[in-house]
Each structure stands twice: as structure tokens, then as C-alpha cells.
Amino acid sequence: MPTLLVTGGASGIGAACARRFHAAGYHVMVADIQDEKGLALAAELGGETGYVRLDVREEQDFEAAVAAVMQRSGRLDCLINNAAIVGVIGPLIETSAAEWDHACAVIQRSVFLGTKHAARAMLTRGNGSIVNIASVAALTGGFSPHAYATAKAGVEHFTRSSALELIEHGIRVNCICPGNIATPIHTGVTDDRWQGRMARISELQKDDQPLARFGQPEEIADAAFWLASEQASYVVGHALVVDGGLMAGRAWRKQPPHLREYHPVLK
Numbered sequence: 363m364p365t366l367l368v369t370g371g372a373s374g375i376g377a378a379c380a381r382r383f384h385a386a387g388y389h390v391m392v393a394d395i396q397d398e399k400g401l402a403l404a405a406e407l408g409g410e411t412g413y414v415r416l417d418v419r420e421e422q423d424f425e426a427a428v429a430a431v432m433q434r435s436g437r438l439d440c441l442i443n444n445a446a447i448v449g450v451i452g453p454l455i456e457t458s459a460a461e462w463d464h465a466c467a468v469i470q471r472s473v474f475l476g477t478k479h480a481a482r483a484m485l486t487r488g489n490g491s492i493v494n495i496a497s498v499a500a501l502t503g504g505f506s507p508h509a510y511a512t513a514k515a516g517v518e519h520f521t522r523s524s525a526l527e528l529i530e531h532g533i534r535v536n537c538i539c540p541g542n543i544a545t546p547i548h549t550g551v552t553d554d555r556w557q558g559r560m561a562r563i564s565e566l567q568k569d570d571q572p573l574a575r576f577g578q579p580e581e582i583a584d585a586a587f588w589l590a591s592e593q594a595s596y597v598v599g600h601a602l603v604v605d606g607g608l609m610a611g612r613a614w615r616k617q618p619p620h621l622r623e624y625h626p627v628l629k
């Protein structure tokens with residue numbers, strides 16, 4: 363059976379990916395540092411679903427997780443590099459180098475480590491797919507804290523860079539740039555300055571985002587499943603934006619009157 367390894371698989375988008383691939387018949391290995399949630403998800407899905415503790419900052423954890431997948435299923439078809447944190451927030455003049463390094467290690471260096479060890483396993487079959495979860499924050503400024511946005515831009519670029527090399531071995535690498543998705547990442551940060559962020563995003567969406575709602579983790583999981591599938595066999599080094607139109611431009615309903623005049627439906 364095809365096999366998926368998903369980092370940060372105990373929560374949010376990662377858990378939705380685990381469910382989506384499981385429903386399609388994949389053996390799924392959920393990897394996370396939230397052991398209780400990861401084990402509960404694996405038990406809920408049952409069958410060939412497993413859980414492995416994997417801190418994405420640790421290279422030996424990736425080695426062990428890939429080895430566990432190979433021992434269990436004998437093959438690795440897809441890695442989703444999904445785990446991340448918001449990381450350090452606040453003005454850059456108050457940001458320490460240690461906080462910056464920590465965010466980049468979890469968000470960006472992790473994708474290099476995962477890709478390296480998954481590719482080693484995939485090389486033996488000359489086939490595989492790696493899907494990195496980047497962000498719209500990789501594409502433009504202002505959506506996220508400095509370290510997060512910078513690290514995600516690195517993820518988006520590493521997608522292209524690694525895709526060029528790995529396609530030579532039959533491994534397709536792509537990424538997804540989600541917009542605002544309703545997951546615990548928005549509510550889990552305890553810093554006061556972050557509190558109420560979902561309410562603030564909801565307000566902004568009413569004004570500016572073409573599709574004025576949060577995305578659901580399942581909508582990202584569907585995109586990841588498609589990228590991993592044979593339906594996307596010609597898609598290589600691509601950044602797939604899944605954001606309710608956020609990156610497309612300001613909602614028509616909020617365009618100034620002189621622009622709306624040209625619109626055949628809305629004027």
C-alpha cells in the first residue's frame with residue numbers, strides 16, 4: 363500500500379492530511395511532538411496508521427521516523443513537511459538571535475531535513491512525492507511575524523531548488539501556500555499581542571478577502587492529496603496558493619466606485 367509520513371500530523375492541517383490519505387487507502391505515519399494527540403489520532407484511524415515522536419529540529423528523529431515507515435510498510439510514497447510554529451513575534455529590534463534561530467529551525471531547516479531523509483528512502487524506488495506546507499506569508503510581506511515569513515519564503519524557494527534535483531530521481535516536490543485556515547496555530551500562542559487574532563482576521567476578511575471566510579484544514583488536505591497523486595504527475599516545483607483569493611487582490615465588493623463601474627455584474 364502507498365505510505366504517507368506527515369510531520370505535525372497530530373493537529374490542524376497535518377491531522378486533516380492524515381485523515382484524507384487514510385480514507386484513500388494509504389498507510390499513514392503521523393509524526394509530531396504532541397504524543398497524546400498523535401496516538402489518539404492513530405488509534406482513531408486504526409488499521410495501518412502509526413504514530414512516531416518526531417521533533418522536526420532533530421535529524422536523528424527524521425532518520426528514525428523514515429526507518430520506522432520502511433520497516434512497517436517497506437516503502438515511502440509521500441512526505442508532507444507540515445509541522446511549524448508561529449515563532450517569535452514583535453518588533454525586529456526586540457527579537458533575539460536565539461528566538462530567530464529557533465523559529466527558522468522549526469519552520470525551514472526542518473523541511474531540508476525531512477526532504478533529505480525521505481528522498482533517501484524514495485530513491486530506492488525511483489518514485490515519490492514531497493509536499494511542503496509553506497504559506498501566503500512566503501509570497502508577500504505583512505501577514506506574519508518576520509521570522510515566520512522569512513522561513514516560509516525559504517520553504518517556498520527550497521521547494522523549487524530541491525525539485526530540480528529530485529525530479530531526476532522520479533521524486534516530485536511541490537508546496538502549498540495556505541491563506542487563513544482555522545486551526546489551533548492561531549489560538550495556541552500565549553503572547554498577549556497575538557490574542558484575538560482570529561477575530562481580527564475575520565474582520566479583515568469581511569472587507570478585503572474575495573472569499574470572506576476562513577479556510578478549513580480539509581481544503582488544504584485535498585490540495586496536498588492532489589499534489590501527491592498521479593493526477594499531478596506533471597506538476598513539479600510548484601507553489602499552489604489555496605487562500606480564498608487573498609493573493610488575487612482586493613474583493614470586488616470593496617473596490618472603489620470608479621473601478622466597479624467597469625464590472626458587468628457588480629456595478
Ligand SMILES: NC(=O)c1ccc[n+]([C@@H]2O[C@H](COP(=O)([O-])OP(=O)(O)OC[C@H]3O[C@@H](n4cnc5c(N)ncnc54)[C@H](O)[C@@H]3O)[C@@H](O)[C@H]2O)c1
Pocket residue numbers: 369370371372373374375376393394395396416417418419443444445446447468495496497498539540541542543544545546547548550
Ligand atoms: N492555519 C493557518 O492559517 C496557516 C496558514 C498558512 C500556513 N500554515 C501552515 O500549515 C502548517 C500546519 O499548521 P496548522 O495551522 O495546522 O497548525 P497546528 O498548530 O494545528 O499544527 C502544527 C503542528 O506542528 C507540530 N509541531 C510544532 N513544533 C514541532 C516540532 N518541533 N516538531 C514536530 N512537530 C511540531 C505541533 O505539535 C502541531 O501538531 C504549518 O506549516 C503552518 O505554518 C497554516
